[in-house]
Amino acid sequence: MKVSELSAASGVSLATIKFYLREGLLPSGTATGRNQATYDERHVHRLRLIRALTEVGKLSLRDIRRILAAAEDAAIPVHHLLGVAQAALEPEPPTTADPAEVAAARTTIDEALSALGWDVDDRSPAVTTLAHTVAALRRLGWDVSPERLVRYGSAIDALASEEVSIRDGDAPREAVVERMVVGSVLYEGVLTSLRRLAHEHHSARRG
Amino acid sequence: MKVSELSAASGVSLATIKFYLREGLLPSGTATGRNQATYDERHVHRLRLIRALTEVGKLSLRDIRRILAAAEDAAIPVHHLLGVAQAALEPEPPTTADPAEVAAARTTIDEALSALGWDVDDRSPAVTTLAHTVAALRRLGWDVSPERLVRYGSAIDALASEEVSIRDGDAPREAVVERMVVGSVLYEGVLTSLRRLAHEHHSARRG
Numbered sequence: 001m002k003v004s005e006l007s008a009a010s011g012v013s014l015a016t017i018k019f020y021l022r023e024g025l026l027p028s029g030t031a032t033g034r035n036q037a038t039y040d041e042r043h044v045h046r047l048r049l050i051r052a053l054t055e056v057g058k059l060s061l062r063d064i065r066r067i068l069a070a071a072e073d074a075a076i077p078v079h080h081l082l083g084v085a086q087a088a089l090e091p092e093p094p095t096t097a098d099p100a101e102v103a104a105a106r107t108t109i110d111e112a113l114s115a116l117g118w119d120v121d122d123r124s125p126a127v128t129t130l131a132h133t134v135a136a137l138r139r140l141g142w143d144v145s146p147e148r149l150v151r152y153g154s155a156i157d158a159l160a161s162e163e164v165s166i167r168d169g170d171a172p173r174e175a176v177v178e179r180m181v182v183g184s185v186l187y188e189g190v191l192t193s194l195r196r197l198a199h200e201h202h203s204a205r206r207g
Numbered sequence: 208m209k210v211s212e213l214s215a216a217s218g219v220s221l222a223t224i225k226f227y228l229r230e231g232l233l234p235s236g237t238a239t240g241r242n243q244a245t246y247d248e249r250h251v252h253r254l255r256l257i258r259a260l261t262e263v264g265k266l267s268l269r270d271i272r273r274i275l276a277a278a279e280d281a282a283i284p285v286h287h288l289l290g291v292a293q294a295a296l297e298p299e300p301p302t303t304a305d306p307a308e309v310a311a312a313r314t315t316i317d318e319a320l321s322a323l324g325w326d327v328d329d330r331s332p333a334v335t336t337l338a339h340t341v342a343a344l345r346r347l348g349w350d351v352s353p354e355r356l357v358r359y360g361s362a363i364d365a366l367a368s369e370e371v372s373i374r375d376g377d378a379p380r381e382a383v384v385e386r387m388v389v390g391s392v393l394y395e396g397v398l399t400s401l402r403r404l405a406h407e408h409h410s411a412r413r414g
Binding site: 045048049051052058083086090094096097098113118119120121124126127129130133136137141142149152153156157158160161163164165178180184186188191192193194196197200201202203204205 | 293304325334356360398402407
């Protein structure tokens with residue numbers, strides 16, 4: 001299809017498509033003339049993916065570029081791609097935290113992870129983020145025990161296992177990364193929205 | 208305590224405290240002289256709350272101001288405060304979505320909410336956000352059934368019920384709002400981080 005048809009099929013404006021092509025977020029089409037190229041369904045899909053991650057997932061183009069670059073870098077083994085994607089998604093930890101409070105939070109988290117039977121790298125960015133969150137809750141007077149973390153972990157364990165199960169099988173590399181990132185970002189949104197609706201429901205019942 | 212002691216106790220710089228005072232995010236201290244005031248534990252706590260919401264929850268000062276203003280506005284009934292807080296937290300929906308796709312997603316969500324037995328206002332911002340997320344997943348080829356949403360909802364139902372249970376009892380108004388907002392924002396972070404660690408664990412087991 002022509003670039004104008006690609007724009008119509010994806011709902012992305014011509015100017016934005018040209019910008020993504022220049023920035024390498026969208027692969028070039030097949031050249032059919034000096035200033036012409038044709039595009040196919042893979043381009044439509046890639047544009048939908050970028051739209052979903054920017055508009056719904058609120059990711060920056062910089063983070064999306066890092067994730068897509070990892071997907072295309074054959075030197076990165078597939079089982080490391082999740083880590084690259086997660087590092088791109090993780091927020092910077094606050095710089096003002098008290099190291100002793102963060103260390104105490106990490107001890108609680110280690111106990112919880114061990115009780116959950118989860119084998120994770122203790123340098124994972126998600127561990128750092130969680131430690132800062134637990135430290136902040138405690139500063140506000142909340143009692144965050146390992147048992148409490150285990151209850152939250154147990155609640156989402158089966159769903160998370162299913163979300164990464166796409167790794168089985170012989171899906172092409174880019175499809176695997178897409179499932180991981182979309183599963184991580186968009187289903188995180190599903191979970192967050194449903195949790196807010198659950199709050200509304202349970203709060204109204206008590207109201 | 209003096210403002211310098213308030214700064215030391217909260218870990219917030221003097222310049223930032225003065226900014227929060229000017230902006231009305233932090234209530235004034237008790238005047239003890241022309242240019243002097245004393246502060247107490249409530250000020251320390253308020254500063255920790257603002258820090259947690261900005262640094263860990265990534266909320267803007269504008270959103271925090273809206274939430275705190277609602278907490279202090281006695282004309283807003285306590286059982287409406289959760290709605291005000293949620294509206295402040297909810298992202299703007301994308302403007303480029305296809306209305307037919309979003310409407311189809313809402314039908315799926317209504318079925319799921321009804322199966323979950325959740326009684327929520329269908330104008331809730333979380334319903335709108337969820338509809339856009341479901342529409343985006345479908346555009347990318349994911350099959351999002353009502354049953355799938357019910358499984359996510361069921362996973363967090365008991366935890367969400369507990370998170371709003373503070374509404375029982377005679378806690379002061381500001382304490383209720385704080386529990387709601389902190390419970391919503393910071394425990395959302397706990398859940399997100401644990402979910403990423405679960406992905407890492409389950410992915411490594413398959414790797």
